[in-house]
Amino acid sequence: MTRCIYYVALTDKDTLWLSADKGMVTTFSGDSLVADTSFNSGFVVSGSGAVVTSASAISFAGDEICSDSLAKILTKEKDRLEILRENKREAARELDYYARTHSAVDDGYNEVMAYRVRNTRERIHVERQLELIGKALRHPMARARLQADFEIVINIVRKNENTVAEEYRYVSKMVARSGSLLLLQINEPSGWPQGIHIFDTGFLAFRGRPAAVLGSWEENGLPVVAPVDSISGLALTSLDGMPVTDARGRLVGVRANNQMVPLFALRRLNWNFKPFYGWLWDGMKTWTDYMLGCDDIPSAITTRMFKKAGRSREKAYLDCRGYGHLQFKDGSRYVGQLHDRIPDGVGQMTYGDGGVYIGYWLSGKRDGKGIMMDTLGYRYDGLWRSDTLSYGSWENSESVYSGNFNKTLQRHGDGWWLKKDGAYYSGTWSDGTRQGFGFAVGEGKMVRAGIWGNDKFRGEQMVYTADRVYGIDISRYQHEIAGRHYGIDWTKMRITGLGTASRKRIKGHIDYPVNFVYVKATEGVTVKNRYYAVDAAAARRHGIHLGAYHFFSTKTSGRQQAQFFLSVAKPKRGDLPPVLDVEPSDKQIESMGGSQRMFREIIDWMRLVKWRTGTAPVLYVSQSFVNKYMEEAPAELLQCQVWIARYGEYKPYTHLLYWQLAYDGRVAGVHGDVDVNVFNGTRSEFETYIRVNAIR
Template identity: 45%
Template sequence: MSGYGTFTCADTCRRGIFSEGKLNGLGQLITKGDTVYTGMWRDGKRDGRGVFTDSLGRRIEGWWKNETLVYGRIYDELGVYEGEVDSCGDPSGHGKFINPSGAFYEGHWENGMREDFGFAVNADGRLQVGVWHRGRFQGEQMIHNSDRIYGIDISRYQHIHKGRTYPIRWSDLRITSLGRLKSRLVSGEVDYPVSFVYIKSTQGTTVLNRHYLTDYRSARKASIPCGAYHFFSTVSDAADQAAYFIKNTRFSRGDLPPVLDLEPSDREIERAGGAVKMFREVLIWMKIVEKRVGVRPILYVNQMFVNKYLPLSPELRDNYNVWIARYGSYKPDIKLVHWQLSADGKVNGIVPEVDINVFNGYKDEFMKYLHDSTIKSNVKP
């Protein structure tokens, strides 16, 4: 069979230009399952540019090689994908995707899902650059080096080691280890200055850090930007906790914004009346402290809490900067100011292990943060 014609066999129908019984050139394949391919053929196999529609309503404009789709533009109800594909017509390899809301992703795909490195711009303009796994964003895999801005947070535990009490040698402070996590990427030797420090001041309405005032005065004398944090109790009144924190904490011009350390267990949240009720208390604390100090406090939480509970409080999530504890190699994807990346770091001048934090930005951004976001005037106790 040669020339233009139609050949029907079982569940398929082929029409187009035939040569020795095989489609060659422009042709069409229609199957009983309502899939249609219209495009170029060579020796009876799809080869070259073509258009394919399947029973799910997807339309694929692409390039076939020896019956295999190797590159395509896929249209479906989710949006438009353009890039490399696998034999099933699913995104696989490098490709771009845009949906009707304007959200965009470009990067690597595997089995129809985002995988490995890529970047996305969400419909709200938020940028995500980093590693993806099975369609979910893991975060930026940060490379740690001396260009980053590192700090520490301390409490009484940084003075106690094996039953003995030690002072902090403030003039000797240097970060010498970011912790024991092996997957963390580090370029060069870890020997970083301590660029900021947070000191625990109070907890609930009864607990004071007896080292707070000494450490606070020493940090300021060493010209290290410093701030204070309060450990929130789910069994004490939020307004009373705010008053206790303000009474026992020093707030001076140039100090970092105060922090509320929120680390309740699931059981503590349940006993407090649930997450929504707890968040109402948290907001009371935040607003009282902001009014007294003149800057908006930061919320300290861990990654599990962010995933499970923070979406229940849009006011906190959207309006307050977050300092997050996430002990992994990926930078958290949230409105972030500090990232606590380990609890087992080493700092010259401090005997026990220390929490190590990294500021979300570089030197110029840190200097702008110190100018714009720190306390503007002394607050009387």
């Protein structure tokens, strides 16, 4: 695996890292999203740790980026990061709001809070990137230089009584480059694991013949058969860098840039790193270790010879155990390891539609680590099981996904999705769409943590516990029922039922204290609640936080209604902010002159009441009103705290202060149905709200 990344040294402490291919910038050299990562094959040519591979891994990159090209890359990235910074700031505001209004009892709370920390780190990182880009752009002679890191992965499958797969990873460095070839040297002093094959580059072949053949039929004849007890080679994710041998297994060249580089070019590469006598000494040392019993030479490689006459090319390759080519009727073409006439081991399949899979196979199916690239620009990388990507990631130019997949490579199961603009979703998927529980942040919306269906957010299912802050709102209808009059026993007041009109998730027994009560005072400019004064006095006397509300009329002005409300309600210091209850029908809104006329009257009511009470009133509306009209509301009205009535199983999807969750609740001490409400926040948040917003 090769990671190529450019660096711009600004000061002794400040270094900017960037990708020439992706045009992305980071302040951290190990950022996998920025580094240009490529995968090539290779083969061992020295017992002391030398590996040959193709230079295509870094061929797209020059040794440096000149100042003019660098300025263009940085300017474009600066524009992208400025947008991302604003998105991260908006996400931070929404995450802070979520943190204030939720607790650990809410589904997904811990996951959202973890992402909140992550978003903060990412925002700081983006701001740091912009700072360094600014420094780089102020230096007209700044240049970016290439840094390439290499990791060698070796997989050995030992087949004795039990098949055992072993994986070895080595950090290496480039020690020589000649034309289209690279020579790498591992940093591991102990050398290679037992069982690895070392290819003869023309001096001495001390450790057996090569165990791999890749190349066309015409070039190399028949494939070499790998030994039964030990099959080894570098992990294949690209055919570039594979050795090319003849039918007897003798190395004749290297596959690089889809061409065969002859053996003399490989020898020239070796001499650039170490002279002839150095390679001779290395080979003699390896042979001595073997003769002294310090090492083991793999068993001999045999070759099965076939005549071309009378046999199809596909038949000949299928009869071999080892490496070869397969051509399928649908146009697909396989190159790699074979076993019993089917792909088995490591290889590349180029499908008829142009897609490519590079990785491990088992009994003709993709199984193990592998990468799939389709014609739409999607790259799938991960762990495959029985031809299905069970877990991994895909990436395109717009987003990245990591998680589970179904058989058709659609997102399915658990996984997270990150768009390049910072929008994020984590949760469950079904056949490529968000389905089930998950949370999303970004896209200019509030945090959506709850149930999803058909890729749309359905809502948050609140869990009701005794820890939440509950309240009620009452009017004359709690006193006058079916022609009879009832009083309220304030000494017994406890919430005992949350209604039956919708499903609710309740934890524990329902026996909640009434923390606040709103009493209707007026309606329009003529209707008074005859029980208001008595109920308000009783609530204050029993230590229940009290507020008054007015029912809005479309037939009179907002200012007149506000004056009438204030004259009747007579709000006192310490009371909750007054509430304007707005529930007009579409026909009533139309008859008063439309939604904009309605909004003007509402704002007039709000302004006068705020001026007289010293606190901003609360707006009570239904979820359907929010969906239909609030997008047209003036900015001044959108600043108001909102009380939403929604009786379904999902919490209202908007910033809100209270949620009226039931119209058919039960309260001890009160006859009949009662509206039950819940404060959108914790008890400490409620106390803070009262301290800051109560009538002065």
